[in-house]
Amino acid sequence: MGKSAGGCWKGAFSTALLYGSLALFTSILHNVFLLYYVETFVSIYKIDKVSFWVGESVFLLWNSLNDPLFGWLSDRAFLSAPQAGPQITSPEVVLKRLKALSRNGPLFALSFLAFWVAWASPGLQFLLCLCLYDGFLTMVDLNHNALLADLAVSFSDRTRLNFHCSIFSALGSFSVFLSYSFWDKEDFYYFRLFCVALAAFSILGFYVVSRMLRHRFEKEVQPRQNEATMLKELNVCPAPLTPQDQPVTIKMYLRQLSKHKNFMWFVSMNLVQVFHCHFNSNFFPLFLEHLLSDNISASTGSILLGISYIAPHLNNLYFLTLCQRYGVYQVVRWLFMLKLGLSVAMLLAGADHIYLLCIFIASNRVFTEGTCKLLNLVISDLVDEDFVLNQRRQATSALLFGMVALLTKPGQTFAPLIGTWLLCVYTGYDIFEREHKKDSVVSMPDVPGSGNPPLRLGCFYMLVFVPITCALLQLTAWSRFTLHGRKLQGIKTLRQGAQHGQLIDVKAI
Known part of the structure; x- marks a missing residue:
């Protein structure tokens, strides 16, 4: 029973x-x-x-x-x-x-x-x-x-x-x-x-x-x-240590990681991705206020914000089905190309198409966050490659995820710093010193535009040029990443062979 x-x-x-x-x-x-x-x-x-x-x-x-x-x-x-x-x-x-x-x-x-x-x-x-x-x-x-x-x-x-x-x-x-x-x-x-x-x-x-x-x-x-x-x-004696059984120091590990080319190209791409994700999060309210606030209701802005939180997770369900058919490398590459194409189209359309702006602001964040959700699969593949290349007894999964975070988290800091610097250079608007002035302007609905067209234009150019630049940099780095297709299959076969009898079938447990 x-x-x-x-x-x-x-x-x-x-x-x-x-x-x-x-x-x-x-x-x-x-x-x-x-x-x-x-x-x-x-x-x-x-x-x-x-x-x-x-x-x-x-x-x-x-x-x-x-x-x-x-x-x-x-x-x-x-x-x-x-x-x-x-x-x-x-x-x-x-x-x-x-x-x-x-x-x-x-x-x-x-x-x-x-x-x-x-x-x-x-x-x-x-x-x-x-x-x-x-x-x-x-x-x-x-x-x-x-x-x-x-x-x-x-x-x-x-x-x-x-x-x-x-x-x-x-x-x-x-x-x-x-x-x-x-x-x-x-x-x-x-x-x-x-x-x-x-x-x-x-x-x-x-x-x-x-x-x-x-x-x-x-x-x-x-x-x-x-x-x-x-x-x-x-009293069965253990086998003598072979060269690959020797202890690995942190210095040796870092040297091995620096020679791992796919890891370095992935980190380069992911640094830009982390920057773009946090740029969207940091400046989402600014874009809503200066590009859309005069033309949409507060409830519509709230809906856009809600969509930006939930849609990336739901969208990821569809992306994962595409990954099963075409591979995660191709899907991530298509998302970069889509980001580039949408940004160029928005630039050509201009800042006066309000509904297009709503769709672009929401989709830009959704697709960018959606890409981030897929990258853990790529890091897991890098764990497999690190295991095979360095003949490890056991994959160092947590450490590799930690090293990726170390090298990409500076993007969180760069996002607000570069964003506020670009805004200040292009429009002369300092988000810290002039916040009280901005509030007083917003409180004057009688004056349309309120003397801020340069700020609105600066926000629009930031909105489109940042994803264009990020997409170009990411496509360049991603084209040098080779852990996909036959090579990825070979790595997985080698890892499964090395740990034969130890790996866990998720369906069986």
């Missing part, structure tokens, strides 16, 4: 479904964080400008460095210690990732709660909250992304895992819409209760799902542990 019930439970929740659901417990919190943390500290806690910029500067440094640091701490056992005797199996690696998620997931949810109650001076609380939150978020993201490469090697299995992540990430985006009902700067009590409810749901979700997954993979690990115990009792 118990075995039958267990089988039904197992059939009801596949590994891919449980893996994807972990994205829900992250996204419901992170979307709310992105929307409200600045407004909370500026408008409610009254943080001063110096403390705000000091906190953001330290956060940017910590945000870039913690990915490779945590990746190294997670995967150093596969590099720094010789794995003589029986190799670490894929189920054991997956179990290690799940244990990290079961610890750090609830801590991530608790760090989210620390933003919404004043417990220290605003400057100190801002700095500590940002660093704690991003530290636990990084641990969750790294281990969750690494599982994509560790759970399966075949493209179809990885696509299925990514497919479920997109569905649950889209569901998680609805927390943004719910939050509008509770957000009130004058009465913060109900918003705090809402955040507590979200955090409690996330903690429960991380605990239950990671426990279910761990239970499955512990069954896979147990036979290996029994075998190792039996060999130890029989």
Whole structure:
């Protein structure tokens, strides 16, 4: 009876479904964080400008460095210690990732709660909250992304895992819409209760799902542990170390990575992608205000904002079906070409076609964010290539994801800096010094245009020329990326051969 019930439970929740659901417990919190943390500290806690910029500067440094640091701490056992005797199996690696998620997931949810109650001076609380939150978020993201490469090697299995992540990430985006009902700067009590409810749901979700997954993979690990115990009792000596079994230091690893050409070309392309994603996020309100606010209602602007959050996840479901048919390399290449084509068409049409502007502003963000959702599949392929090229005993998934983040996260900083600099150079408009003037202008509806045509034109040119430049740079770098087609199939065959008998069939678990 118990075995039958267990089988039904197992059939009801596949590994891919449980893996994807972990994205829900992250996204419901992170979307709310992105929307409200600045407004909370500026408008409610009254943080001063110096403390705000000091906190953001330290956060940017910590945000870039913690990915490779945590990746190294997670995967150093596969590099720094010789794995003589029986190799670490894929189920054991997956179990290690799940244990990290079961610890750090609830801590991530608790760090989210620390933003919404004043417990220290605003400057100190801002700095500590940002660093704690991003530290636990990084641990969750790294281990969750690494599982994509560790759970399966075949493209179809990885696509299925990514497919479920997109569905649950889209569901998680609805927390943004719910939050509008509770957000009130004058009465913060109900918003705090809402955040507590979200955090409690996330903690429960991380605990239950990671426990279910761990239970499955512990069954896979147990036979290996029994075998190792039996060999130890029989005093079977491990085989002597071969050259590829020697410990790999961080210096050696970085040297190996610098010679990994596809990794370098991917990072070059992805740096531009991260820049463009954050440029769209940072300047979306500016484009709405100066290009569309006189011609569309506030509800239409709200709908455009909502579409920009949810549509990339839903769109990704279609992109993944295209990836299964044509390969992720071709789909990403088509998205770059589409971005270039739409931007050129908008430039030729001009700034006076309001409906075209609405479609372009929304689609530009949707397609750009949609591309980002596919790139984890490419990083997983790079994990396979790194494993084969350097003859590793076990793929260092978390570390490679961390190194990608280290080299591409500066794009987050470049986006607002370059964007505000371009705006200032072209129009003379300083978004920081003249914000009070901008507010006074907006409050004068009687004066159409309000003397700001250069600003409107500057916003339009930024809107179209930034994606044109990004697309050209990305197409150039992407054309040099060779890990696709026959070469990719060969890499996957070699990895599956090297770890024969250890890889996990997602459908079977």
